[in-house]
Amino acid sequence: MLRRPPQAGDNSRLRIKAIMNSPAHPLAATLLALALAAPLATPLTAAAQSRIPSLDRDDHLGEVGRAARQKAIERFDSADANKDGKLSREEVNARPYLNDNFDQLDKNRDGFLDWEEFIGHNRWKKE
Secondary structure (H helix, E strand, C coil), X not given: CCCCCCCCCCCHHHHHHHHHHCXXXXXXXXXXXXXXXXXHHHXXXXXXXXXXXXXXXXXXXXXXXXXXXXXXXHXXXXXXXXXXXXXXXXXXXXXXXXXXXXXXXXXXXXCEECHHHXXXXXXXXXX
């Protein structure tokens, strides 16, 4: 349905201005933004999870994945002072990110970070 442009004497501009200046407007805009963003959150999360390079690829991404895994193993092993295969809170004290986010990273709440909790996924085995 086509609408005619506002004519002189129309009060549509005044109505729009009143809506934009009303105290409810910021809340309405926030709710609309959240409603529009919600369907996008799931696909973006799924895409982010699938960007972990597969180790069995024979291309550049496979090389990147193998190098990143090796670097993660070195970091995990250097933090694991007692070589028990898990990181305690005391072992990560010198590592600001792990120390600050320990409770969030410790998914099973056992007081330790295992390999999968350390790297944030289960697609790379430490072996």
